[in-house]
Amino acid sequence: MILEVNTLRKEVSSGDSKLVILDDVSFNLLEGQSLAITGPSGSGKSTLLGLLAGLDTATSGEIYLNGEALHELDEEQRALLRKRKVGFVFQSFELLPSLTALENVMLPSELKDEDEPEEKAKYFLDRVGLKEREHHYPNQLSGGEQQRVAIARAFACSAKILFADEPTGNLDPKNGEMVSDLLFEVNSETDNALVVVTHDHDLADRCDKKINLKLGKIVE
């Protein structure tokens, strides 16, 4: 089991009252499986993704990521877990503007202090079809290209599980399709688990499992 979630709840304070973002969310995911989290805006999709990836902490409930109790870890331990086992793709790409495409992809390997990060990054950039653009800065790339760099960076993590938050949300249909193809193609090569938050039904349909959230609860 790569991911196990039990009775997850997330509340936030809003003035004197408390707002429930997620309530009683439970599911699990096996290695190599893909999961789509769908639902209308404000249903708690991105919050759930943040909790699963250890970017945020839940009010109650349990999350086991690759057997490790994420809910019991502090911020530093969660960061270590992310470094070893988690990859990310964001809707707004989140590339560092001062680094070239190659350097952005090198980042995960550098953080792990791996040997020859440049070679690994070049391999993944080649894999997403951007070998010729490795020395370009993010502002010199189109939106689709930036997302492909972000995918290359996510796979360069050698992660056990990849989280993608609306990976096609900022792209036109053609580029969106290309990016989702790439995501599934490379994922199948690495045997990673994949968790995708999306509004895109086609993308969701390509996943092994689907969760539909409404007002913070799983409805199907």
Add this chain to the structure above:
Amino acid sequence: MLFKLSFKIFLRELRSGYLTSILVSLVLAITIVSGISLFTDRLEKALSAETEEFLGGNLKFESNQNTAKREIQRQDFQDIDFMEMVLFASVIFSEEEMQLSSVKAVDNAYPLIGELELQNKSGKFLSKESPELGTVWMDARLQNLLNLSYGDKIFLGDSEFIFAATILYEPDRASGNFAFAPKTIMNFEDVDSTNIIQPGSRVEYNYLFKGPEDEIANVRNYLETIKEDGDDIEVLSEDSSSLGKTIDRSENFFLLGGLIAVLLSACTIGIASQRFTRRHVSYVAMLKTLGMKTTQIRTMYFLLFLFMTFLTLLFGLMLGWTLQSQFINLISSYFPTQLPPPGYYPILITCLTVLICQFGFIYPHITKLITISPMRVLKDDVSFDYGFIPVFLMGLAAFFLLLYLYTNQLTLSLIIFFGVIGFSAIGIGSIYLLLGKNKTGLGASGPILLALSELRRRKFGNSFQIFAFTIAIGLTLITFSASQNLLGSWQTSIPEDSPNNFAINITPEDKENMQFFLQENEIESKPFYPVTNATIFKKDRQNEEDKIDRNFNITWIEELPEQNDILKGEWFDENLNNGISISDDISERYQLEIGDEVFIKIGEEIIKSYVQSTRTVNWDNFSPNFFIIGHPSLFKSISSTYITSFYIPSDKQYLAAELMREFRTVSVFSIEELIDQIKEIIEQVSQALNSILLLTSLSALFLAFSALQDGFSVRKHQSAVLRTLGASNTLIKQSTLFEFTLLGLISGTLGALVAYAGVYFIESRVFETTASFYPEISIMGPLLGIIVVSSLCYYLISGIAKQSPKKLLMQ
């Protein structure tokens, strides 16, 4: 509509806190500028009134002849008040005692300016009149020496007078050459009856004038035409007294502190405005999309900054007024009357400062903001061409205008301006090269590698940030050094045992006895200098044009007096003993060079000599000092009296009276009150200066904080991405701390260099003292850089580290 919208945005910006940097910097600048200029303006006015009173009028004509009065009265000077007084020294007798006194006989127009404070049986009172016929006023010292009570008789020459009042304060204290002995004031019309003034008597006639500036200039021009040998014209100019110099120096420092604080604030305003602009890019694009015209947007932002100006001026001027009130309270007791209200100039200079800051450091950013394309609404990545060069040039122009506004000297402004630009170009260029070439990758495997990589990667931004820190640290060090070292050396220039008494008119017969008296009572004195009055001619003594237009008290000794240093030429030795040594200011004023022939006229005797050396003289050391010193061999035949100074401790003050009783022809006058007054005023002014230091440092700190904060918006995003990818908080904190410690070290070291250059400039140009080397600056600079920059960075990075990376990415 525009007004309302603009006001709404202004209120929203105020509430959001985004305007805080600009507002605080502007308020700080206005507070400092208005506080300092209001204070110095009132101080100058008070000093001017003091000097006027000290002189007794706007212009004084000193003559040894009484013929000038007739000549003057023949002229029909408009709007001019005029008075005459005669000064002479004479022995006054009471029933029991006798004492040499400096007598001032005044006509009925006395006092022309100010009023006297007197005391009689009924108590203290103020007077604007001269003494009644047949009466005299005397100072307390003379009253005690003659053992007089009010109504007692005194004898002066052939006449007797009634002692009517004690002089507690007299306005025209700068009364000529006879002011050394205890003072007596009598009516001018009583002088004839004393029969003291005979042909050949040593008498000085003073004519005082008061009136409008242009009329005074006419009087002066006329007096120049009737002026004879030995006559002197004194005008109301800068006060050259120790007190005046003390205040003058502190004024220089105040203005310097003000300029530094304003420049620091201007830099902060520039950085904050840039941030303001970036935040408003989408807003302007949206307004344009909704159909608002460029002129309307421009007006809207103009109004917004107008509101800001009013608000900052209101608070700044209020704080500035409070600041100057505090300063005035500190020193008000040194002025006899209430300090005059300020003029319009301080408000003008404050408003000009705000205007220059607005147009130089805020307006260019707003102009660029208005050019943003409405496409920005549709495409977030539509570039915003910041047009760095025009913005930078406007900033430079404003910088120059501020320099000129504060120094009022074009050459000095140009020197500082190009000095700063040259230094900036070299500094930024060197830092850029020092940081080295980029390597591939961020080096995120460890904190030190990441820090070094970050320093190199943000080379251009870092160079500017280092430069901003360098300026902030450099200026803070200059201010600190000025307050500690310059004022320190100034304060210690008056040591505890400075001579507090001068003795003059010591006859050769009394000299040895007096030396013995002082030794016996364990009073350490300065040497006894022979002194006489002389006129100096350059080259040709027959040619009136070569005559140096003043009389000098000259002395002759073999040893170079203490705190005198030879600048050019050589001091006397066995072979070199025919020349004279002159002070550097006399050499400069009268263009006298080494080797120039001079003729020294003493009485009827003329001595031929040449300029053998020039000296710097410390005039503030409370010892007898001389413009001209000769070798004793030249003056063997000249008769003279002697002068000395000595320190009488407070527990032996009775010795002064004893000394005067023992040596009746010797005049002893105490300068203790003056020394105490100067010491006290330095202490009080130091307190005011420390406030300026504090405010300047606050401006520097604010600039450093703004510069850091500006860079941290980028870091916030980077930190969130790195933490998402698994970088630990420790890695981020350590690498950032290491990076900024290095940045602080470089800035601090460069700041120390700036401070050395600045202190040298201030010491040699502003304070006109000898420049010294202060080793503590080289330690304090880097330390200050490391501590301030890394502490601020730690504060900012801690705030980032506390937030979850998810939240940071969503912002």
